[in-house]
Amino acid sequence: MTDPRPGGKPTSRAGARSAGTPPREVRIIGGRWKRTRLTVADRPGLRPTPDRVRETLFNWLGQDLTEWRCVDVFAGTGALGFECASRGAAQVRMFEQDAALVAQLEAIRAKLDAQAVRVTRGDGVAGLRALPPGSVDLILLDPPFASALFGPALAAVHPALGAGGYVYLEAPEAWDDESLSPYGLVVHRQMKAGAVHAHLLTRAA
Numbered sequence: 001m002t003d004p005r006p007g008g009k010p011t012s013r014a015g016a017r018s019a020g021t022p023p024r025e026v027r028i029i030g031g032r033w034k035r036t037r038l039t040v041a042d043r044p045g046l047r048p049t050p051d052r053v054r055e056t057l058f059n060w061l062g063q064d065l066t067e068w069r070c071v072d073v074f075a076g077t078g079a080l081g082f083e084c085a086s087r088g089a090a091q092v093r094m095f096e097q098d099a100a101l102v103a104q105l106e107a108i109r110a111k112l113d114a115q116a117v118r119v120t121r122g123d124g125v126a127g128l129r130a131l132p133p134g135s136v137d138l139i140l141l142d143p144p145f146a147s148a149l150f151g152p153a154l155a156a157v158h159p160a161l162g163a164g165g166y167v168y169l170e171a172p173e174a175w176d177d178e179s180l181s182p183y184g185l186v187v188h189r190q191m192k193a194g195a196v197h198a199h200l201l202t203r204a205a
Helices: 050-063 077-084 099-112 124-129 150-155 178-184
Strands: 025-028 036-038 069-072 091-096 115-121 136-141 161-171 185-193 196-203
Touching: 025 136, 050 077, 050 161, 050 185, 069 077, 069 124, 077 091, 077 099, 077 115, 077 136, 091 099, 091 124, 099 115, 124 150, 124 178, 150 161, 150 178, 178 185
Parallel strands: 069 091, 069 136, 091 115, 136 161
Antiparallel strands: 025 036, 161 196, 185 196
C-alpha cells in the first residue's frame, strides 16, 4: 500500500556530528532504569524520540507497563523500546535493519540485562505482519520521515494489535481520523513538539 501522506525523515534518521564532538546520548526517563544514559550511534540522520515526547507518551499510557507486550518496529536507538522494558513490559520486540544499530541495541540489552527485550535485524513491517493475531498491546511506529513506510506500517497494525491495545505513531505532520480510517484506527491522544507530531492511536469502533 502506498503511503497516502507526504512527509519525510531520512532513513539515516538528525545530522552526523562533527569530529571530536562528544557522542550524543538519550536517557531513560522512567521505571527501573530511570536516568540511565544510552549512547546514540554516530549514524547520519539518526533521530531519537525527544525526552519531552517520550515523557508525554508514557503519561498517556500510564507509568506502569507490567505484563505489556510491545513491538518497536523501527527501533533505531532503542529509546522507546527500552523505556517500555524499564517500565515493566513483559516482552519488547525490537526490529532494526542497520547492522551497526542492531549491535548497539544488543550491547545495551546486555548492559541492562534487559531480559524482556529481543532484538531482531530485519524489516520491521514484515516482522509486524508475521506476529500472531492479537499478540501485542503496544506497537511503536517511528519510521524514517522521508520514507514511504507510514502506509505499510499502519496497514500491518490491525492483525497483531490486541483488544484494547495502542499504537504510537511519530510523524512529520499530523494524522487525523479521516487519514487513519483506511487502517481502522483513530486518534486517542495527539501532541506536537517542534517538528515531531506524536499520536496515540486505538482501533476504530
